[in-house]
Amino acid sequence: GAVVSQHPSWVICKSGTxxxxxxxxxxxxATTMFWYRQFPKQSLMLMATSNEGSKATYEQGVEKDKFxxxxxxxxxxxxxxxxxxxxxxxFYICSASRTRTYEQYFGPGTRxxxx
Amino acid sequence: xxxxxxxxxxLIVQEGKNLTINCTSSKTLYGLYWYKQKYGEGxxxxxxxxxxxxxxxxxxxxxxxxxxxxxxxxxxxxxxxSHAGIYLCGADRNNDMRFGAGTRxxxxx
Numbered sequence: 001g002a003v004v005s006q007h008p009s010w011v012i013c014k015s016g017t018x019x020x021x022x023x024x025x026x027x028x029x030a031t032t033m034f035w036y037r038q039f040p041k042q043s044l045m046l047m048a049t050s051n052e053g054s055k056a057t058y059e060q061g062v063e064k065d066k067f068x069x070x071x072x073x074x075x076x077x078x079x080x081x082x083x084x085x086x087x088x089x090x091f092y093i094c095s096a097s098r099t100r101t102y103e104q105y106f107g108p109g110t111r112x113x114x115x
Numbered sequence: 116x117x118x119x120x121x122x123x124x125x126l127i128v129q130e131g132k133n134l135t136i137n138c139t140s141s142k143t144l145y146g147l148y149w150y151k152q153k154y155g156e157g158x159x160x161x162x163x164x165x166x167x168x169x170x171x172x173x174x175x176x177x178x179x180x181x182x183x184x185x186x187x188x189x190x191x192x193x194x195x196x197s198h199a200g201i202y203l204c205g206a207d208r209n210n211d212m213r214f215g216a217g218t219r220x221x222x223x224x
Contacts, residue, residue, distance in 0.1 A: 044203065044214050045214075046214070105160065106150075106159075106160060
């Protein structure tokens with residue numbers, strides 16, 4: 001199977017600090033990784049799409065400078081929430097795909113709480 | 116407005132009953148994904164459809180993509196409480212990924 005892990009699974013941080021979330025494809029090479037955000041009882045919102053070795057493509061309304069995405073290798077993508085605020089508290093999910101149109105495999109998610 | 120229309124928004128069924136969830140796009144899709152999610156947990160990928168007329172089944176769940184590749188239906192046969200959750204459709208429109216608003220399914224024992 002294709003396994004995607006996320007670390008940490010949950011994190012609590014203070015307002016104004018930065019938090020990094022890792023997304024790893026454990027047994028396959030992921031050309032493309034996606035980052036999503038979910039609000040309670042709402043659907044997912046795609047934040048950005050990243051291809052290995054190139055800059056991420058952000059969705060409209062997502063602040064590039066606040067949500068830094070790096071996809072430096074075929075098995076690792078990171079999302080850094082800079083200067084976090086309580087409104088950034090959410091459930092962040094990544095997914096990985098071998099190619100742009102191939103099946104996506106989802107990580108278990110990371111719950112971020114900003115106090 | 117949602118570019119992917121999912122219906123119904125919520126659904127309550129008695130255990131053992133069949134149900135259908137629909138996902139409609141105004142544009143032709145390169146791929147249509149169905150996921151299930153329980154609130155606070157990660158998504159579970161159910162299946163992906165790419166070809167017009169394609170149909171796939173996983174246990175008691177069957178998904179179809181119409182010939183025009185603009186509408187998909189997810190059918191659950193003999194629903195069980197374990198089927199409860201939010202069902203999402205997601206569409207790949209050639210370098211543009213979109214999700215429906217989700218259908219919240221409740222199965223009453």
